[in-house]
Amino acid sequence: MKMKTIAIACTVTLCAGACFARPFGHHGGFHRPPPVHHGWQHHHHGGRSFWPGFVGGFVGGVVGTAITRPYYTETVVVQPAATVVTTPTVVQQPVVVQQPVVVQQPVQQTQNVWVEGRYVDQVQSNGSTVRVWQPGHYEQRVIVQ
Numbered sequence: 001m002k003m004k005t006i007a008i009a010c011t012v013t014l015c016a017g018a019c020f021a022r023p024f025g026h027h028g029g030f031h032r033p034p035p036v037h038h039g040w041q042h043h044h045h046g047g048r049s050f051w052p053g054f055v056g057g058f059v060g061g062v063v064g065t066a067i068t069r070p071y072y073t074e075t076v077v078v079q080p081a082a083t084v085v086t087t088p089t090v091v092q093q094p095v096v097v098q099q100p101v102v103v104q105q106p107v108q109q110t111q112n113v114w115v116e117g118r119y120v121d122q123v124q125s126n127g128s129t130v131r132v133w134q135p136g137h138y139e140q141r142v143i144v145q
Contacts, residue, residue, distance in 0.1 A: 005068045107145045112138045 117136040121129050 008067055109143045109145065110140050111143055113141045115139050 115137055118134055119131050120134045122132050123129050
């Protein structure tokens with residue numbers, strides 16, 4: 001498709017140039033007889049023939065560009081390459097802190113405790129047993145908490 005439009009643009013440019021251009025030379029046109037010189041004459045070598053060719057080429061270029069130029073433009077998006085960054089992985093060994101084992105010693109207190117009176121059996125030297133009254137009294141006892 002693109003080659004076809006380029007060929008059309010070139011053809012239009014060549015046709016426009018051929019239509020507006022005149023050949024250069026002393027005769028001033030196609031198959032004209034040389035002018036009759038009546039005295040001194042100024043000859044133009046390409047002055048009048050330049051502008052039609054220039055305009056034809058310009059028009060052909062504008063038309064050719066208009067035909068071959070696409071109606072849309074493509075946007076090309078270039079994705080940057082992914083960058084892989086490797087960072088070292090640091091594995092730390094856990095720090096074990098041993099807590100001292102606290103063994104709580106029992107607290108000992110001494111207290112005076114009242115012991116009520118009671119009868120106590122006593123063995124006599126002859127082997128007989130006698131029951132004797134023992135009155136109440138305070139005793140010191142160790143209390144463990």
